[in-house]
Amino acid sequence: MSVTEAPPARTTEPKIRKPSARRRLVPYWLLLPGILWLLVFFALPMVYQASTSVQTGSLEKGFQVTWHFRTYWDALTDYYPQFIRSLLYAGTATLLCLLLGYPLAYLIAFKAGRWRNLVLVLVIAPFFTSFLIRTLAWKTILADGGTVVDVLGTLHVLDVTSWLGWTEDNRVLATPMAVVCGLTYNFLPFMILPLYTSLDRIDGRLHEAAGDLYAAPATTFRKVTLPLSMPGVVSGTLLTFIPASGDYVNAELLGSTDTKMVGSVIQSQFLRVLDYPTAAALSFILMAVVLLVVTVYIRRSGTEDLV
């Protein structure tokens, strides 16, 4: 059962030419609808927003492009606390996600054995439940006088966190801690899955080899596992930090007016105040800051890889 000869139709010259010319166009036809969609509904909106951010006017009189760059400056001076808070909360949540997510990803990749599929399902399943409902559940968990707050209070944890300014008095809800807790919770799967993927690719024999060379478990982790899982760490960090920095759901549901993030401001300027230029400028600044942080981070992690 061996096929050695090509079909006869392919051997004649002119018949090859025609389909190959048509074949060259195939990728473009495949791309056309999807790319057009992204160009019209992703790229073009960015252009519109850029033009909106340099307009002046009011909703009644209409907006005109006046190249009014002051909007950017005003937006930045008016709302820098929200910007700083967004970056701070998103950064803290990302760090916590990494610290909490790494052991779980490691557990699934190396220790779970026949429980692996079940644990993976338990990691993914919450993702399919509405995240707003789950975020609201944190209101119940962190409620004033609830079990969590009581336990933290008895252990004097709340005294420390209040001193640090993370909580207020004897409550967790409506404080920075609640917002960071919600952000961490909501974006954990985005950290765990890439971490798991990169850990899963590591050959288990490398651990044995390190052990054979008298490396302690901690040394094996530091010198073998961690460096090899860096791609997962980097993509997990990005997948967590970027959406967290623009999120306003956690800050609105679990926080107070003192914990507002920049997403809330953009949302209310756009949908309630109807000050489109300021809103557009704010979201451009957010985009620029996120891109800057991400670029610097990728550069740094890239050089760390080489060391």
Place this chain on the structure above:
Amino acid sequence: MPVLRWIRRNLVVLAGLLTLAYMILPNAVVMVFSFNKPNGRFNYAWQRFSLDAWKDPCGVADLCGSLSLSLRIAFWATAGATLLGTMIAFALVRYRFRARGAVNSLIFLPMAMPEVVMAASLLTLFLNMGARLGFWTVLIAHIMFCLSFVVTAVKARVMSMDPRLEEAARDLYAGPVQTFVRVTLPIAAPGIAAGALLAFALSFDDFIITNFNAGSTVTFPMFVWGSAQRGTPVQINVIGTAMFVIAVVVVLAGQFVSNRRKSNAGKR
């Protein structure tokens, strides 16, 4: 101290299980409070056990309407994004052409952008075009942001495919259509299914982009958001619990099927 030694040896496992508990805790709370009979508008404190909400999940005005709207949007967004995304993924993996780098970054950018930025800019476009906000603007937005995720999922699968299988099919005189339907599509199917599942979940759950572009149309996440201010009905916990259970069953069933396939393939 043997206990301390045991804890030290299993530190990673313990830490991982704690994280898992942290992830499941809200789901457990949602489940428990779906059996609550609240004393007033807010379902935040446990009062007493009741099956009322389970007997009448649509008992709250507009809840099931918003749910079915979200399901319809998620269905069409999944269909659209999966079709367009699969086509792009095949083009990117199978062909070398000039604009490849540009296309790759256009696919990557929507994933690397805070949602609120995309949401706001899309609203600016719709306002400038004078479009009426509602079902169609939401659907357009959902297809847009699901597209990149589908491309990524399908691309990963198609890249690991052995091109010789298709050559073999052609050598056996299969036409291009036959090769695609009988060989290529079945092999790519798990990637396409994963992309579609992801698109469905993302679309069904999306709040930020929908909130900007829905106008007065209310999807399920928007209903939940609104109810957070007015007082969340117990029925929302019922829906949340049902979604969790369905998701676990679907994912476990999927894994069961793929495990069976794998072990069957091993026997052959």
